[in-house]
Amino acid sequence: MTEIDLRRRACIVGAFEHPTRKAPDKTSAQLHAECARGALEDAGLTLSDVDGYFCAVDTPGLGAIDMAEYLGLNPRHMDTTELGGASYLSHVSHSVQAIAANKCDVALITLAGRPRSAGGGIGATGPYISPDTPDLPWERPYGWAPAPMYALAAMRHMHEFGTTSAQLAAVRVAASLHAQYNPNAMLQTPVTVEEVLASPMISDPLHKLDCCVISDGGGALIVARPEIARSLARPVVNVLGAGEAYKGYLRGQVDVSWSAAALSGPRAFAAAGVSPQDIQYASLYDSFTIAVIMQLEDLGFCAKGEGGRFVEEGNLIAGQGRLPFNTDGGGLCNNHPEHRGGITKVIEAVRQLRGEANREVQVPGCTLAVASGLGGMIGGRHATSTLILERE
Amino acid sequence: MTTPYQDRPLPGPMLDTSTTPFFEAAKEGRLMIARCTQCRQPHWYPRPLCPYCLGDTAWETASGRGTVYSYSVARRMGPVPYAMAYVRLEEGVTMLTNIVDADLDTIHIDQPVEVTFKPMEDGWMMPMFRPVEGQTDAA
Numbered sequence: 304m305t306e307i308d309l310r311r312r313a314c315i316v317g318a319f320e321h322p323t324r325k326a327p328d329k330t331s332a333q334l335h336a337e338c339a340r341g342a343l344e345d346a347g348l349t350l351s352d353v354d355g356y357f358c359a360v361d362t363p364g365l366g367a368i369d370m371a372e373y374l375g376l377n378p379r380h381m382d383t384t385e386l387g388g389a390s391y392l393s394h395v396s397h398s399v400q401a402i403a404a405n406k407c408d409v410a411l412i413t414l415a416g417r418p419r420s421a422g423g424g425i426g427a428t429g430p431y432i433s434p435d436t437p438d439l440p441w442e443r444p445y446g447w448a449p450a451p452m453y454a455l456a457a458m459r460h461m462h463e464f465g466t467t468s469a470q471l472a473a474v475r476v477a478a479s480l481h482a483q484y485n486p487n488a489m490l491q492t493p494v495t496v497e498e499v500l501a502s503p504m505i506s507d508p509l510h511k512l513d514c515c516v517i518s519d520g521g522g523a524l525i526v527a528r529p530e531i532a533r534s535l536a537r538p539v540v541n542v543l544g545a546g547e548a549y550k551g552y553l554r555g556q557v558d559v560s561w562s563a564a565a566l567s568g569p570r571a572f573a574a575a576g577v578s579p580q581d582i583q584y585a586s587l588y589d590s591f592t593i594a595v596i597m598q599l600e601d602l603g604f605c606a607k608g609e610g611g612r613f614v615e616e617g618n619l620i621a622g623q624g625r626l627p628f629n630t631d632g633g634g635l636c637n638n639h640p641e642h643r644g645g646i647t648k649v650i651e652a653v654r655q656l657r658g659e660a661n662r663e664v665q666v667p668g669c670t671l672a673v674a675s676g677l678g679g680m681i682g683g684r685h686a687t688s689t690l691i692l693e694r695e
Numbered sequence: 696m697t698t699p700y701q702d703r704p705l706p707g708p709m710l711d712t713s714t715t716p717f718f719e720a721a722k723e724g725r726l727m728i729a730r731c732t733q734c735r736q737p738h739w740y741p742r743p744l745c746p747y748c749l750g751d752t753a754w755e756t757a758s759g760r761g762t763v764y765s766y767s768v769a770r771r772m773g774p775v776p777y778a779m780a781y782v783r784l785e786e787g788v789t790m791l792t793n794i795v796d797a798d799l800d801t802i803h804i805d806q807p808v809e810v811t812f813k814p815m816e817d818g819w820m821m822p823m824f825r826p827v828e829g830q831t832d833a834a
C-alpha cells in the first residue's frame with residue numbers, strides 16, 4: 304500500500320547547534336535547555352508555542368518526562384523514539400506525521416550530552432546500553448565496539464570493491480576542507496590524504512583520522528505546520544520525504560557490503576517524489592569515513608562499489624564536487640555531540656537550504672538536500688533514517 | 696610487521712536461561728548453534744525463538760570449521776591488540792568472533808579457520824577461531 308502523501312505537511316522552522324564542544328561546567332539537562340532556547344530564538348517562537356516534544360535516550364531521566372518538566376513544557380504529544388544517532392532524523396519524520404494528524408502544531412526536538420567532559424575514548428558508545436541486551440553475550444567478549452565493527456565493513460568493502468585507504472581518507476580530507484570555515488568546529492585545520500594515512504591505526508583499516516571527534520554539546524530543531532512556518536521571518540524548509548530502516552546480522556546471513564540506508568533511502572526518495580540526481584547537498588552520517596562511502600552508494604548517488612572513487616574524484620568538496628557534503632565539517636571535524644551526529648546532519652542541511660551555511664561552502668541556489676542518519680554500527684546491527692528537505 | 700596474538704582477560708559470560716547451555720557446552724569444547732524445530736533454519740546469534748518464524752529452537756553442535764568473512768585487528772581498543780572477525784561456519788551462519796593463536800597481521804578474508812576456546816573468568820570458555828594449519832584458502 305502506498306504511503307499517505309505527507310509532502311510539505313510540516314516545515315523545519317528552527318535549527319540550533321550549540322557552539323560548545325566542551326562543557327565541563329554544565330549539566331546535560333542544561334545543554335538540552337540551551338539548545339531548546341537557541342532553536343526557539345532562531346524560529347522566532349517562544350516556549351509556550353511548543354506543544355510537541357521529541358527526544359531520545361540522551362535526555363537525562365525517563366524519556367520525555369523529566370526534560371518536559373525541566374523545560375517547563377506542556378506537550379500534548381510526546382515521542383521518545385530511540386534509534387541511536389538516527390533518532391533525531393526520525394523525530395523530524397515523526398513530528399511531520401504528528402502535525403499532519405493534528406496531534407501538535409509546534410514540535411521541539413533536542414539532543415545534548417557531554418561525553419568529552421565525562422571521559423571515554425575513540426568509538427565509545429553512550430552509557431545507556433541495557434545489560435540484558437540479548438546480542439551482548441555473543442558480542443562483548445570479542446571486544447565489540449564501534450571502531451572494529453565499522454572496520455569489519457570497511458575491510459570487506461575493500462575486498463569486494465577494491466576500495467582503498469586513500470579513498471577512505473579522501474572523505475576526511477573533504478570534511479576538513481569544509482571545517483576550516485567553521486569557527487565552532489573542533490578541528491579546523493585541513494588535512495591531506497597522507498596525514499590521514501600517517502595517523503595511528505585504530506582498527507584495520509581505520510586510522511585515527513577515519514574516526515569522528517568526541518564532543519560535548521547538542522542541538523535542537525523546531526518543526527511546525529506550514530501556516531505557522533509562513534508567518535515567521537525565516538526561510539521555509541519543507542520536509543519532503545522520510546524513510547527508516549533496520550539492518551543487522553540478517554539472522555546469521557551476514558552481508559556488510561550494504562547498510563540500512565539502501566532501504567531507508569529509496570523509501571525517502573519515493574515519498575518525496577525526487578531522485579538522487581536532484582539532490583544538491585548531502586548531510587551524511589560520518590561517525591567513520593566508511594559510513595560516508597557506503598551511504599553514497601546505498602542512497603543512490605553512485606553505483607555499489609563506486610563510493611571510494613566518487614569521493615576520490617572530489618565530488619564531496621563544496622565549490623568543486625557534484626555533491627557537497629557535511630559543509631560544517633561533519634562529525635569528523637566539527638561536532639559529534641553525545642556520540643551522535645544525527646541532529647547536526649539536519650541542522651547543516653537547513654543552513655544550506657536557507658543559504659546560511661558558511662560563505663565559502665554554501666551551495667549556490669540550494670533547494671533540495673538529503674540528511675542521512677545512522678544509529679548503531681554499520682558492520683553490525685544498525686538503523687538508518689533518511690530525510691529529503693526542500694527550500695520553498 | 697608482525698602482531699603476535701596475546702591472551703587478554705575476558706570477563707565471565709553473561710549467563711541467563713538463554714545463554715547458559717551455550718557456555719556449558721563451550722566449557723566442554725563444543726560450539727553450539729541454534730536451529731528451528733519448525734522451519735529447520737539455523738541462525739546466529741542463538742535465540743530460544745526462531746528469528747525466521749518464531750518457532751521453538753534446539754541446540755546443536757557445530758563442526759567448528761569455517762572461513763573468515765571479514766576481520767579487523769583492533770590495535771588501540773584495549774591493553775593488547777585483538778582480531779575481530781566474522782567467520783562463516785560450514786553450517787551456513789556467520790558469527791562475530793576473534794581470530795587467535797596467529798600472527799594477527801597474516802589474517803585474511805576467505806582464510807580457513809577452526810574453533811578453539813579461550814578462558815574467561817571463573818572457568819568459563821569463549822569460542823574463538825584459529826587458522827587451520829597447512830590448509831589453503833577456499834576458491
Ligand SMILES: [Zn+2]
Pocket residue numbers: 731732733734735736745746747748749750
Ligand atoms: Zn523457524
